[in-house]
Amino acid sequence: MSEHTLSLRIIKDRGFKTLVILFSFITIVPLLFILFHIIKNGIGVINWQFLTSLPKPVGEVGGGIANAIVGTFILIVMSCMLSIPLGVSAGIYLSERREGWLASLVRLSVDILQGIPSIVMGILAYAWVVLSLGTFSAFSGSVALGIMMLPIIVRSTEETLKLIPEMLKEASLSLGVPYYRTVLRVILPAGASGIVTGILLSVARVAGETAPLLFTAFGSPFMDVNIFKPVNSLPLVIFNYATSPYPSWHQLAWGASLVLVGMVLTLNFSAKLVTKRWKVQF
């Protein structure tokens, strides 16, 4: 090989490396911009009063998002209660039975479910729950969010449990431990970190969803903990305030955005921490 082609190759090599590093760096730029923008606009509104008081009518100064924070919390807890038992069970089933028509059907449905737009979930929950109960409610919102969480929980449970060595199951069964106890007391604890991580990520995923809540939880200016009444939530507050014509409400929307983004980031960091801390060494 001549001196010339060799040096050309070295230049190409360097160019490629630079490009990859540059592009990787560009991927973090949007996040940095979002954080910067939200913090810049939102930090000014955030104070104790903003976090603990109810919204005020237009024209009045102040007002906060206490009901939206509580509402978001209610929605998340309820959607977890709906989706975790279903999702973890389905994940156990899929990891234990890798073939068979039911397993493939479940796997396919879960994959398709993941791709369904969130607004469709909202319409679905509207048709099922809101129409049959005759009212917008926190419960209907939780159904919509719960369905959105399902695929993430199912898949993360399945993938986690698949990685647990077969010999662990054998160790338990060879002690005369029945199958269901083996799953509940050996396999699930060994996979706990992965399952919890999946749940946290699914919560982070739906915490900011607006579309499924538009015609389910609906929003409310009051503090209401009745799950069969409309309830406010952070994404709804942001949506309503940001689309209003009042500059003071735009400010509140920024503040609410900051709270929401802070929450999602915390969830993501907790997920990382759980993965690290609870890691089981086989």
Added chain:
Amino acid sequence: MESTILTIEDFSAYFGTNQVLNNVNLSVAQKKVTAIMGPSGCGKTTLIRCINRMHELVPAAQVSGRILLHDKNLYSMNPIIVRRKIGMVFQKPNPFPTMSIYDNVIAGYKLNGIRIGKREKDEIVEESLKRAALWGEVKDNLHRKGTFLSGGQQQRLCIARALAMHPEILLLDEPTSALDPKATAHIEELIAELKKQVTIIIVTHNIAQAARISDFTAFIYLGELVEYGTSEKMFTVPKDKRTEEYLTGKFG
């Protein structure tokens, strides 16, 4: 001949259409060490997994014939009961990674939801670890994770875990194949000690090991029991030509 604890009668095993064991007949003497040896893939592991019905974990597994523990057919009992009477130790040490050494030893009780008092637990743990010759090394660290131990110690922990259930028979599936020579020697000494109290069936593809530790040896080749008898005879004057060829290293 000594009293028989386990009788295998006209026993065949299949995975789907693939026959792995062909008409095996074998009686195992109580409180002796019986070694099952043979080349890889001959069906020896399948045979001992059939004894505590662990082979049933493979979906298409089927068997014909009988295995009697004393006079009761294992295949008409509930597998959960069978496995409590017949303990097993596997090729690779597999302590429960989420449990301490202490909890690993009483795992059989804990996981089965058998309620026992703290004192009884302590006694079972100490006794089992002593029987597995591990007590001295771990008695000050009982509440550390079992996975911090060395491979040989982990394997002895697994033996202690099996012994804690007071099985009548202990199945060892190539228990030393993942261990270094020193840990192997340790386990072999342990087996010699254990046979005073429990019947041991050990699968090994190490001919020398079978000769060192067993009272009886079965040689399995291509799913057939070729020869079975006292180890003394088998290793000095084998009856079957295939046994002789295997022992002299002509194949295997």
